[in-house]
Amino acid sequence: MLREAREAPQVVTRQAGDASIERAAQTIAAFAPSFVVTLARGSSDHAATTLRYGIETHLRLPVVSAAPSVAGVYHADVSYQGALVLAISQSGGSPDLVETLAQARRGGALTCALVNTLGSPLAHAADLVLPLHAGEERAVAATKSYLAALTLGAQLLCAWRPDEALSAALHRLPGALDAVLAQEERAVAAAGRLTGDQTTLVLGRGLHAGVAAEAALKLQETAGVGALAFSTAEFAHGPARLAEPGTPALFFQARDATAPFTADSLSTLRGYGAQITLIGDDVPGQAADLPTPPTGHALTDPAVSALAAQLLIAHAALRRGENPDAPPRLAKVTRTR
Amino acid sequence: MLREAREAPQVVTRQAGDASIERAAQTIAAFAPSFVVTLARGSSDHAATTLRYGIETHLRLPVVSAAPSVAGVYHADVSYQGALVLAISQSGGSPDLVETLAQARRGGALTCALVNTLGSPLAHAADLVLPLHAGEERAVAATKSYLAALTLGAQLLCAWRPDEALSAALHRLPGALDAVLAQEERAVAAAGRLTGDQTTLVLGRGLHAGVAAEAALKLQETAGVGALAFSTAEFAHGPARLAEPGTPALFFQARDATAPFTADSLSTLRGYGAQITLIGDDVPGQAADLPTPPTGHALTDPAVSALAAQLLIAHAALRRGENPDAPPRLAKVTRTR
CATH class of the missing domain: 3.40.50.10490 (Glucose-6-phosphate isomerase like protein; domain 1)
Structure with missing residues (x-):
């Protein structure tokens, strides 16, 4: 956990050099979602909570924190038409997230996976994939992948709705x-x-x-x-x-x-x-x-x-x-x- | 707390006799919200969490759990146009809830307050008011007002999207x-x-x-x-x-x-x-x-x-x-x- 926490500055630097964030932001801006759905569990869901305040204050769009059990357990097909679904996961391997994202995509949502494991089922199921760039995470308790989700979220918001102060802050972040x-x-x-x-x-x-x-x-x-x-x-x-x-x-x-x-x-x-x-x-x-x-x-x-x-x-x-x-x-x- | 918990059956019976639930449901159905926003704190927010699963599974509408500080502290005007805002509060007195509800109403949301204190600022600010019918709550820790929010939520869902099994269950509830x-x-x-x-x-x-x-x-x-x-x-x-x-x-x-x-x-x-x-x-x-x-x-x-x-x-x-x-x-x- 300590060694991985110490890699945080490099993670942010890797993210800053990734042109796919800008491309995803353009697709998202063109889609012009009427609301955003975050889809995550555990530490990733805590990153989603911060991202939610970011989206609401920076973009003024309402944010739904999806309950994965609604699709996965109750089998209810919530209408996410016109929404941007941001799924956050280190492994991209949890079936309930994959199922909820796939259902949202079929229902007319634009889906974007923020994942560390690019070959994962969640990445395959999404319209857009943004790598967390955390590198291999060896500690079981999510450390740098959580930080990576926080900072990738900020990068995405800045690309989606450009803001000079935020851009400068992202440069200072490492x-x-x-x-x-x-x-x-x-x-x-x-x-x-x-x-x-x-x-x-x-x-x-x-x-x-x-x-x-x-x-x-x-x-x-x-x-x-x-x-x-x-x-x-x-x-x-x-x-x-x-x-x-x-x-x-x-x-x-x-x-x-x-x-x-x-x-x-x-x-x-x-x-x-x-x-x-x-x-x-x-x-x-x-x-x-x-x-x-x-x-x-x-x-x-x-x-x-x-x-x-x-x-x-x-x-x-x-x-x-x-x-x-x-x-x-x-x-x-x-x-x- | 014990005495008030024991009043739960009567609270539900009072709610069942309130025709304003049916009228509110008609207004809501005619408005046809594209999503629902719950607005609450503490125990009322826990009732909102249950209501959220109810709305998503019974009506297939996505539910945003509003963060009152987004409007009240960050002064961000989130776009709630086309949403139904359900504010839940025993006292109806907390300024952040009133402010968020008023802002949502100005922005084109249909607003409905589920409150115990009908003369409260929250009730005055809303388009629709549904009394919790909890009666005076003397215990400081919310007991019957929390239960009343849970059961009023179920009554509202049944009136909004009629369902025979749910209606029968509501009759059996006391x-x-x-x-x-x-x-x-x-x-x-x-x-x-x-x-x-x-x-x-x-x-x-x-x-x-x-x-x-x-x-x-x-x-x-x-x-x-x-x-x-x-x-x-x-x-x-x-x-x-x-x-x-x-x-x-x-x-x-x-x-x-x-x-x-x-x-x-x-x-x-x-x-x-x-x-x-x-x-x-x-x-x-x-x-x-x-x-x-x-x-x-x-x-x-x-x-x-x-x-x-x-x-x-x-x-x-x-x-x-x-x-x-x-x-x-x-x-x-x-x-x-």
């Missing part, structure tokens, strides 16, 4: 990822706070809600730590009950429109006595434990925060005596229906 | 809810398994995924138990790591197309040594701890399972010395942006 990697010692130092047996709260919002969800999943699967992810807004609707003096909390503070609201949430959480580990921007009264360099755009910042979280969690897993590359019970290809 | 309430002693007996400090896994799938999510939230907010909800398919993609000998797990086994798949998941989970409390149907090798009466339709069964879970969790909270009607840190109206 450097920003390198800067995060250069701070690994900070991750080592902070990891000790996430190694207890108490349930850890993981909080982010908007473009960072999916980053928080992915961090919680990684804590679960690689460190064996019970972790609960919430948007800070949803947290106020109930789960705030769980924050007690000493409760570990991993908090993502973004440099976007959510910042004043999440800063308030952080302050409330601190008032409850939670032991907060802060990734991202400083908040008045609390300096970031893992400060992230600004990339210059809200749509590229999540990748940087996500990489910082991966370093932190990999070191937490090691400290708990776990092998983050081979967690129990998981397989590289999860076949679900 | 009786089925009564049958669950008559088994409260079983809930008291099973509650002891959910009172430890270990993170509890809560698993359901498809129409029951939202029921599982709500059960986890209620465990968190009323009993102070760390609880993690997953669809059984997502569980296999990573969090399975958390199941160890003795790990408490609350499992929903539905009588619908998911049954063979979830039965397999239950068997796997049992193999890990998890201590399973089963709600719903029996599974080969494991009888249900809280068996639920079949209502005769997949779209009405979730309400019955949800009520069984509420009884169980309320008793778990009491056993932990908590007052499930007044959990710390929560307010009846949560104002988020």
Whole structure:
């Protein structure tokens, strides 16, 4: 997981050199979808959550997060006519994703697979294929393929609706990822706070809600730590009950429109006595434990925060005596229906 | 929470006598939306998750679960033209929901508020208003208003696309809810398994995924138990790591197309040594701890399972010395942006 996380800058550089993104974007723009459907599971679905906020804020198109069981289990043929379906998968091997994508394509959707394994059934079933360019992923828990989905999504949005600030931010991204990697010692130092047996709260919002969800999943699967992810807004609707003096909390503070609201949430959480580990921007009264360099755009910042979280969690897993590359019970290809 | 859960059968009877559901359904059918947007937070959003599976399987229309922060925080005006927006809220008071609904209405969506407080800002902002008929909800943690949203959703789907089997099931529903309430002693007996400090896994799938999510939230907010909800398919993609000998797990086994798949998941989970409390149907090798009466339709069964879970969790909270009607840190109206 650590070695693969360290490859993130090269992955982004490989993506930036791939002309197929621009060609796919032209096809998509010509199709002019009326809405977008994301189709993914696990870590890929968390990348889709960030992409969803990106699509809604950058393109103003509504995004459906497909429930693969609707086609695969209930056999209901949802009408995706006029939609762009973006399927995200490392392996491209899960039957439910292939079935839902094929059904959407027959029903008049434009389908695009973001996959790492180009010869996979999902890639074969799609109109358009975009390689994640993650390279072979050896760790069972998705690391660089998740980051690759985040950054490929940003590249695709920029090609689809060109934006100078976003383009500049994408050029700066490998450097920003390198800067995060250069701070690994900070991750080592902070990891000790996430190694207890108490349930850890993981909080982010908007473009960072999916980053928080992915961090919680990684804590679960690689460190064996019970972790609960919430948007800070949803947290106020109930789960705030769980924050007690000493409760570990991993908090993502973004440099976007959510910042004043999440800063308030952080302050409330601190008032409850939670032991907060802060990734991202400083908040008045609390300096970031893992400060992230600004990339210059809200749509590229999540990748940087996500990489910082991966370093932190990999070191937490090691400290708990776990092998983050081979967690129990998981397989590289999860076949679900 | 317990007293209010016990009112569930009357709530459904009041809804069944409300002619405004039929009128709203006629307006919606005439509008012929090309997709549906659900707009909700917390428990109401969990009701929306079940409604989403209902809409996709019963009407074959895609469903967007709106992220209220896209309008409220990022100020992005997503195009919801031609959509039906279903906003669900007990209080109808949260500014982000009102803002998103108003923006969707200006943009050409048909908007419908499912609310308990008819004089609320959300009700005033919507084209159509459907009362939840929950009656005054005194417990802070949503109980009967959540159930009311589930059952009102099923009533609306039946009026929108009439279906004899669903109509018959809706008529049987108050009786089925009564049958669950008559088994409260079983809930008291099973509650002891959910009172430890270990993170509890809560698993359901498809129409029951939202029921599982709500059960986890209620465990968190009323009993102070760390609880993690997953669809059984997502569980296999990573969090399975958390199941160890003795790990408490609350499992929903539905009588619908998911049954063979979830039965397999239950068997796997049992193999890990998890201590399973089963709600719903029996599974080969494991009888249900809280068996639920079949209502005769997949779209009405979730309400019955949800009520069984509420009884169980309320008793778990009491056993932990908590007052499930007044959990710390929560307010009846949560104002988020």
